[in-house]
Amino acid sequence: MKVGRSKTRRSTQRPQGALRTIVSVYSACSALIVVSTVAALAQSPVKFDSNRAWGHLQQVVAIGPRPAGSPAIEQTRKYIREQLAAIGLKAVEQAWEDETPLGRVRLVNLIVTIPGASKDRIAITGHYDTKLFREFPFVGASDGGSSTAFLLEFARVLKARKNRLTYDLIFLDGEEAVVDWRGKDNTYGSRHYVEAAKRDGTLKSLKAMILVDMIADRDLGIRRDSNSTPWLTDIIWNTAAGMKLSNYFLPASTTVEDDHLPFLAAGVPSVDVIDLDYDAWHTRRDTLDSVSARSMQIVGDVLLAALPAIEQRLAAH
Numbered sequence: 001m002k003v004g005r006s007k008t009r010r011s012t013q014r015p016q017g018a019l020r021t022i023v024s025v026y027s028a029c030s031a032l033i034v035v036s037t038v039a040a041l042a043q044s045p046v047k048f049d050s051n052r053a054w055g056h057l058q059q060v061v062a063i064g065p066r067p068a069g070s071p072a073i074e075q076t077r078k079y080i081r082e083q084l085a086a087i088g089l090k091a092v093e094q095a096w097e098d099e100t101p102l103g104r105v106r107l108v109n110l111i112v113t114i115p116g117a118s119k120d121r122i123a124i125t126g127h128y129d130t131k132l133f134r135e136f137p138f139v140g141a142s143d144g145g146s147s148t149a150f151l152l153e154f155a156r157v158l159k160a161r162k163n164r165l166t167y168d169l170i171f172l173d174g175e176e177a178v179v180d181w182r183g184k185d186n187t188y189g190s191r192h193y194v195e196a197a198k199r200d201g202t203l204k205s206l207k208a209m210i211l212v213d214m215i216a217d218r219d220l221g222i223r224r225d226s227n228s229t230p231w232l233t234d235i236i237w238n239t240a241a242g243m244k245l246s247n248y249f250l251p252a253s254t255t256v257e258d259d260h261l262p263f264l265a266a267g268v269p270s271v272d273v274i275d276l277d278y279d280a281w282h283t284r285r286d287t288l289d290s291v292s293a294r295s296m297q298i299v300g301d302v303l304l305a306a307l308p309a310i311e312q313r314l315a316a317h
């Protein structure tokens with residue numbers, strides 16, 4: 001009996017014990033997988049997604065030419081506001097009227113704030129208007145379109161991250177000359193933003209500005225701009241070099257007049273990330289055929305990777 005019982009016990013105990021061991025090892029493994037996945041998710045920040053940016057670009061280009069003051073630019077604003085609202089962000093309108101060589105025009109900058117740990121701000125800016133050409137329909141896929149699409153996707157990424165500084169994404173109106181890039185017939189939006197920020201005292205908290213313009217050229221090649229702040233340019237171009245992207249963020253220099261000039265004149269360190277070596281620039285060929293999502297991906301990856309060093313530099317000064 002004794003032997004039989006123990007035999008019976010042994011014969012039932014062994015599989016139960018083994019099963020219990022398997023179950024507990026399995027549970028431990030599952031728990032480990034869950035913990036490490038959660039940790040990985042917490043550590044891996046949301047990435048710039050050029051497919052989303054491309055979708056925005058298609059929508060914006062489909063609106064057609066979008067010169068300042070046109071019904072089409074109002075339609076573009078509606079699209080920007082709706083896309084931002086869809087990711088839980090509110091665009092604040094800064095509207096005003098300006099004298100242009102073609103008369104008085106209503107202009108509107110759109111500003112989105114993504115609060116960070118500090119109230120000090122970095123602005124990421126770009127223009128959303130297109131240059132008026134009467135001879136052909138100019139849809140500005142890279143010139144006006146890429147900056148708009150980029151800012152929309154960048155806003156999504158920044159909102160999903162924990163940021164040390166506050167970020168303002170500024171969709172600038174009226175970058176383009178209404179007639180000729182001379183005197184005051186250009187950069188209406190950036191000039192207005194800076195003047196208003198000076199007047200209301202908010203410019204003091206603006207510590208740096210990064211301007212993106214024409215960043216979707218399918219043959220991307222961005223030269224350094226000698227008007228831009230050297231330390232800010234160095235951080236971005238060194239980041240690109242560290243990512244083996246110097247074929248796109250080129251060591252060569254040029255000199256650019258653009259929306260960064262009013263910020264620089266007001267003492268805000270600023271950089272213009274612009275591909276001026278764009279065959280289709282200010283031609284009817286600045287369409288989706290001349291641009292690529294990959295170019296926006298490169299710029300998105302580099303700028304996101306450069307932000308910690310920019311924040312670090314601002315914290316140290």
Ligand code: 1BN
Pocket residue numbers: 143176181213214256257258276
């Ligand atoms: C950029 C895109 N710009 C106009 N459309 C500014 C600019 C004007 C850059 C003239 C270089 C020369």
Ligand code: ZN
Pocket residue numbers: 131143176282
């Ligand atoms: Zn232009």
